[in-house]
Amino acid sequence: MNMASQKIIKQRKLKGLTQHKLAELAGVNLRTIQRIENSKNEPRGQTLQLICDALDLDVEDLRTVDDGTSVPIGKRIANIFFLTVFNMSYITLISYMNFDHGASVNSYIASILLSFLIPAFIVYNSRFMSGLERLLKFGSGCFIFMIIILINFRLSGITLKLAVPSIMITAATLYFGSVLFKLNQTEE
Secondary structure (H helix, E strand, O other): OOHHHHHHHHHHHHOOOOHHHHHHHHOOOHHHHHHHHOOOOOOOHHHHHHHHHHHOOOHHHHHOOOOOOOOOHHHHHHHHHHHHHHHHHHHHHHHHOOEOOOOOHHHHHHHHHHHHHHHHHHHHHOOOOOHHHHHHHHOHHHHHHHHHHHHHOOEOOEOOOOHHHHHHHHHHHHHHHHHHOOOOOOOO
16 A cells, blocks of 8 residues: 555545545545555545545645655664663663662562553553564563563572563553554554
8 A cells, every 4th residue: 555545545545534435525535535545546636635625634735645664863873872772771780679789679660560551651642553564673671681681580680570570561551552552553
């Protein structure tokens, strides 16, 4: 499905219109709307203008839809850097709160709370992202940490008391968060 048809579908559904109602409002054939939404036809000229007018879309926005393949290299590097720093900082925070020599009941409780609240914030702000994509981007540090724990069983003073449950809560919240909070994963 091309990006123009996705944007038309998204806007049509946001307005609560059926394909039939959109065809009536735009003054085009229902079959035309169906073929455009199924990416069998690309809207052009007058048809494009009529559909955009019915959906309150700008024709230029529809023509210049970015398909995500032309992301500048600097932006990609910045995203990778941010996600790496975020994942390592998050896992370090959870690990630190579970050290044997400095952990108290309060730090264990804080670890459990943060392992839910931080991912819940991420889920809410990335609600149109799939659970798997969110887990891979924001929870990759969890996988790394679990591999280290499996290799060492005891990582320089970190007990498995709440480190593993905290990581599991994080991963579950990131993956199933949209279901837990009943958020739409996509706008289509």
